[in-house]
Amino acid sequence: MTRIYVPATIEILGRLVADQEFDPMSRTAFAVTATLREAYSSGDDEELAEVAMDEAARASLRLIAGRVAEGGAEGVRFRRAVVAADVEEVTPRPDLDDAVVRLPGPVTIAQVAAVHVDLEEAERDVERAASVIDEADLGDSDAEFVLGDAEDHALAWYATQELPFLLELL
Structure with a gap:
């Protein structure tokens, strides 16, 4: 079982x-891979998982920027989101980056371990960074x-069962 970090948006x-379930863009996610381990001379799995999640958060920002480029900022929620999930098989993609993996299929709610989302105070910085x-x-x-101003905001952790309530409050 591999813990993956999938970039997402509020939508x-x-x-x-x-x-x-949802099908991530290009079925791309981030994880602690052998290549990521080799790229860091020190750091335990928890620290390397933070690196993979940070990469997913930056990719989330790119998804937000893409939505703005497609149709303008109206209706776009400027909060980065990362879905942490456990999947059976992933294919490492070191040709793209050290932590990038390709998923075999959509991510189901049953695979989701947690969701990480920016708090309201990050919205202005995320909008500027996008x-x-x-x-x-x-x-x-x-x-x-x-970009650093946006990335300085820590993503809040939500349990899977909290997700419907979180979305309702947004």
Whole structure:
């Protein structure tokens, strides 16, 4: 069994609750892989899991930025979300990055261990970061600073059974 971290948005979480599953974009997730372990000279599994989750949170920000690019900011929830799930088989994708894995299929609610979501106070920083994430990826130091402001917010942990209530409150 492998613990994976799947980038999501609030809208994707809604789909997970409604359909009891969701199909991640390109079936891509993040996990503690052999390549990730090799890339770090120190760090236990818990620390490496944080690295994988941080990568998923950044990918969540990219999903948010993509939604804005498609149709503008109206209706977009500026909160990063990561679904932590346990799956049987994943395929490592070191050609993409050290922690990237490909999933064999959709993620079901039964596989979900927890959900991590930004709190309300992160929304402004996440919105600003979504508008500059491409520039940050290209090395713009001002954009990297803005991205860092969003990434400084810790994601809150929610049990799977809390997800419907969380979405209702949003």
